[in-house]
Amino acid sequence: KQEVTQIPAALSVPEGENLVLNCSFTDSAIYNLQWFRQDPGKGLTSLLLIQSSQREQTSGRLNASLDKSSGRSTLYIAASQPGDSATYLCATEVTTRGGSEKLVFGKGTKLTVNP
Amino acid sequence: KAGVTQTPRYLIKTRGQQVTLSCSPISGHRSVSWYQQTPGQGLQFLFEYFSETQRNKGNFPGRFSGRQFSNSRSEMNVSTLELGDSALYLCASSFGTASYEQYFGPGTRLTVT
Numbered sequence: 001k002q003e004v005t006q007i008p009a010a011l012s013v014p015e016g017e018n019l020v021l022n023c024s025f026t027d028s029a030i031y032n033l034q035w036f037r038q039d040p041g042k043g044l045t046s047l048l049l050i051q052s053s054q055r056e057q058t059s060g061r062l063n064a065s066l067d068k069s070s071g072r073s074t075l076y077i078a079a080s081q082p083g084d085s086a087t088y089l090c091a092t093e094v095t096t097r098g099g100s101e102k103l104v105f106g107k108g109t110k111l112t113v114n115p
Numbered sequence: 116k117a118g119v120t121q122t123p124r125y126l127i128k129t130r131g132q133q134v135t136l137s138c139s140p141i142s143g144h145r146s147v148s149w150y151q152q153t154p155g156q157g158l159q160f161l162f163e164y165f166s167e168t169q170r171n172k173g174n175f176p177g178r179f180s181g182r183q184f185s186n187s188r189s190e191m192n193v194s195t196l197e198l199g200d201s202a203l204y205l206c207a208s209s210f211g212t213a214s215y216e217q218y219f220g221p222g223t224r225l226t227v228t
Contacts (some may be wrong), residue, residue: 042221043222044219046216089227096170101206
């Protein structure tokens, strides 16, 4: 059974700092890994999707890496801004017993960027 | 292109009642998945529908059910509500095969009193 862990649960940094969020998973048989952002009381916004055959994806100030062999992914945020404050979730897409796919989520890292 | 929409956005129900939540996927998407989010358990998979068929169900009691219509819109029903059913219910849509990105709606906040 896939388990996804995100450490730390909360992180507070000053504006402008570069930071790394961590995600680890127990089963390397994944189709892909997605990073999401969730603002308080809102739905999830997809940030980056890394296919299982890829090592990293970049979008603007965000860079996500994937190392299936070690069961780890990182989300790097460059030059953080107060608007980056949110909860960041990672999720692995796995096959279910029914043959379809589902996302297994970590519990998230709550990021606060202080002006 | 319009995103995933969920209605209603907020609901307050009392124990023992039932509730129906609705999700309209992105045009062209045939898969709709439902997730429950609570502070203690995080995001947990409820079930997934593809072309009107339930392909998989998570570890939730039979009080939680759903269906999908021919236009890919999906409804989720919870009967005999319990206090512990209070949560944010999120639906996600995708093209329905592995490796396609999933897009989430804003969620329905259900409060059971």
